[in-house]
Amino acid sequence: EDKVVQSPLSLVVHEGDTVTLNCSYEVTNFRSLLWYKQEKKAPTFLFMLTSSGIEKKSGRLSSILDKKELFSILNITATQTGDSAIYLCAVLRTNAGKSTFGDGTTLTVKP
């Protein structure tokens, strides 16, 4: 059975802090790992990672995958209150057609 574990489950920081969110996984025939951000409603896509060691970056957010140690991290620098959300990690097996999600990390950024 595929397993995705995110840590920490929740995190409270102040604006300007840098945060690192973790996602570890156990999955057969790994294809990709995806990060989503969920504010009030639907999750929205952040990154898709398929290769080890290649950093994906979008503004203040970045993510990297380690396929040997089976984990990924999502970094957010200079956090803002608008970064407050649930961050979800999901893994996909090759040709499985479906993703397995972790329980998410709830990030709260205080002014």
Place this chain on the structure above:
Amino acid sequence: NAGVTQTPKFRILKIGQSMTLQCAQDMNHNYMYWYRQDPGMGLKLIYYSVGAGITDKGEVPNGYNVSRSTTEDFPLRLELAAPSQTSVYFCASSFSPDHSPLHFGNGTRLTVT
């Protein structure tokens, strides 16, 4: 640009009632999914479909049924609602999950009392 549309947004059911959650997408995606999200938890897969006429169970299918008669629509049926089905339900679609992410609807918040 409608994307994935879910109806209704909210619903309160009594124990034992039935209902259908509607989901439609206009992106011509073959892959469609139903997830439920309980408080403080991630998304659990209920059912999914890889194309019209093809459906399969996910992690938590008990108490639900689906059908996929067209590419656009993927309704989720709850028969004999139970309090354990109180949750937020998300429908999602994807062009090709190996290469592209999920597109989510805005969810249906269901309460069973």
